[in-house]
Amino acid sequence: MTPQEAFARSQSGFAAYRDHRFVDAESVADAILATLPTDPNGLYLKAICRRARQDPNGALLWIKQACDAAPGQLGFELAAAQILGDLKAYDAARSRFEALAEAFPEAIEPCLMRGLMERQANALDAARTAYEAALSRQPDHVEAHRGLAIVCENLRDWPAARRHADAVLAIEPGDATALSARAGADLADQSPETARHLIEDRFDASRANPAVNASVWRRLGDACEAMDDHAAAFKAWETGYSALREHLAPGGQFLDGMHGLESLKRLAAAYADIKPPSPPAPDDSRSPVFLVGFPRSGTTLLEQILASHSAITTSDEAPFAQPILEEAGDTTDSLRRFFAALPRNRPRLQAEYWGRVAELGVSDQAVFIDKLPLNLPWLGVLGQVFPNARILLALRDPRDCVFSAFKRLFQFNTAMLRTYTLADTVALYDAAMKAGEAGRKVAPDLRVTQVRYEDLVTDMKDEIARILLALGLEWESEMADYRERLSPSLSTPSAPQLEAAIHDRSIGLWRYHADALEPFSTQLEPWVKQWRYRP
Numbered sequence: 001m002t003p004q005e006a007f008a009r010s011q012s013g014f015a016a017y018r019d020h021r022f023v024d025a026e027s028v029a030d031a032i033l034a035t036l037p038t039d040p041n042g043l044y045l046k047a048i049c050r051r052a053r054q055d056p057n058g059a060l061l062w063i064k065q066a067c068d069a070a071p072g073q074l075g076f077e078l079a080a081a082q083i084l085g086d087l088k089a090y091d092a093a094r095s096r097f098e099a100l101a102e103a104f105p106e107a108i109e110p111c112l113m114r115g116l117m118e119r120q121a122n123a124l125d126a127a128r129t130a131y132e133a134a135l136s137r138q139p140d141h142v143e144a145h146r147g148l149a150i151v152c153e154n155l156r157d158w159p160a161a162r163r164h165a166d167a168v169l170a171i172e173p174g175d176a177t178a179l180s181a182r183a184g185a186d187l188a189d190q191s192p193e194t195a196r197h198l199i200e201d202r203f204d205a206s207r208a209n210p211a212v213n214a215s216v217w218r219r220l221g222d223a224c225e226a227m228d229d230h231a232a233a234f235k236a237w238e239t240g241y242s243a244l245r246e247h248l249a250p251g252g253q254f255l256d257g258m259h260g261l262e263s264l265k266r267l268a269a270a271y272a273d274i275k276p277p278s279p280p281a282p283d284d285s286r287s288p289v290f291l292v293g294f295p296r297s298g299t300t301l302l303e304q305i306l307a308s309h310s311a312i313t314t315s316d317e318a319p320f321a322q323p324i325l326e327e328a329g330d331t332t333d334s335l336r337r338f339f340a341a342l343p344r345n346r347p348r349l350q351a352e353y354w355g356r357v358a359e360l361g362v363s364d365q366a367v368f369i370d371k372l373p374l375n376l377p378w379l380g381v382l383g384q385v386f387p388n389a390r391i392l393l394a395l396r397d398p399r400d401c402v403f404s405a406f407k408r409l410f411q412f413n414t415a416m417l418r419t420y421t422l423a424d425t426v427a428l429y430d431a432a433m434k435a436g437e438a439g440r441k442v443a444p445d446l447r448v449t450q451v452r453y454e455d456l457v458t459d460m461k462d463e464i465a466r467i468l469l470a471l472g473l474e475w476e477s478e479m480a481d482y483r484e485r486l487s488p489s490l491s492t493p494s495a496p497q498l499e500a501a502i503h504d505r506s507i508g509l510w511r512y513h514a515d516a517l518e519p520f521s522t523q524l525e526p527w528v529k530q531w532r533y534r535p
Contacts, residue, residue, distance in 0.1 A: 007041060040076070051079070060080070088121075090117070097111075097117070111144070114126075149178050161181040195220075205217075259374050271335070296405040298451070391449065400506065402429050403510050
């Protein structure tokens with residue numbers, strides 16, 4: 001095969017790649033490289049196919065060869081930067097993007113791709129800077145405005161989100177991303193009617209995939225809810241989120257990872273099969289405070305208030321305990337092995353945990369609160385690894401908690417995929433609570449302080465003082481002004497509520513959707529009774 005023949009052959013491979021026929025495209029690359037091992041297009045095609053097929057390490061090896069075979073090619077270098085981002089080698093990727101932006105001052109792609117990578121890294125300020133750099137090169141570029149609309153929506157810079165969304169809608173009136181950002185700005189301005197009219201007038205769900213559309217459905221549901229049209233709100237959420245779940249999990253894929261529904265069921269059954277290990281001898285080793293609860297039970301509000309205390313540091317949902325949980329596993333056999341080895345492994349597990357925490361620069365004198373709601377089912381493991389740990393168990397009326405989790409549209413992961421339908425959300429709640437209660441029997445000496453959301457929002461100072469007493473601390477007057485210390489880039493779905501003054505308007509909202517919840521009463525009522533809420 002001559003280089004000219006290889007070039008012609010590569011075009012069919014790139015066409016297959018554009019059609020998402022990645023196996024066919026990679027076969028073309030392999031055929032070229034079998035006779036011309038250093039052909040640049042063959043190497044590049046192989047690299048992008050490896051990336052498309054979820055092999056970033058392999059992709060990086062091939063793209064390096066492509067860049068060596070044809071130095072200075074913008075497309076090759078951009079692919080290398082993207083692959084580094086896939087591998088979370090963000091500093092290396094940033095250096096590459098910066099060099100490309102300087103070497104190709106007229107090109108917009110380095111800025112756009114940098115913006116996308118920074119969004120994936122949740123570095124929203126850096127993403128904003130990248131997209132603004134793109135606009136400085138092409139002021140009317142739709143993709144740059146679209147990226148800024150997303151970033152500003154997530155940063156809750158509503159005037160900027162509105163401005164960039166309007167720039168996109170002027171060219172593409174039905175763009176789903178821009179509709180979401182613009183409707184979000186209208187809702188922030190207390191104009192739900194405007195948001196609803198905009199979406200109902202322009203939104204066509206067939207124009208984009210369910211992952212893009214879901215945020216628009218969420219905004220439509222929120223607008224209808226704000227207008228007291230609760231039936232229309234539920235219909236919007238149910239329609240959009242069900243489509244998203246089907247889009248993300250064809251044939252059940254992704255559903256059985258750690259923290260997923262099936263994992264929690266296995267964990268509860270495993271706890272029931274295990275005799276609790278003998279507790280270790282008392283000591284004065286440092287232990288974290290684990291803040292757990294089902295999502296939307298007030299964990300973020302509680303964390304932010306407590307974080308305003310001078311002696312407390314919090315985790316902001318960093319998964320510090322994850323290596324411990326992975327070592328324990330969620331089956332009877334894995335937990336038996338884990339607990340049998342725990343007397344000799346406990347010091348190592350504790351030291352490794354505190355090593356991860358120390359990377360945050362946390363003082364070893366601080367009270368450290370590890371807040372990750374769905375650590376709740378793992379209390380049996382965590383309580384055995386940290387026998388001196390304190391547990392803050394956040395509770396909320398199960399009906400409010402479940403419906404609030406369903407309607408919020410959490411970012412996709414194995415557990416949160418199960419909140420995209422009401423039936424799944426109820427099942428996840430039930431499984432998490434059962435595993436949590438079973439785990440407490442495996443670690444019966446855990447010191448658990450229950451914190452009810454309803455008490456927190458109706459009598460914050462007294463409730464926080466009670467919690468602080470359990471932690472050996474006292475109320476500080478500055479804690480009343482905790483909102484002044486909130487990060488401007490909070491990404492939690494609870495951020496708008498956190499930024500507002502505490503109120504009790506979210507108590508009992510489930511009643512507006514009692515008909516939707518009624519089919520799940522047999523699963524929820526035992527927990528309503530368990531946590532002593534009104535039937």
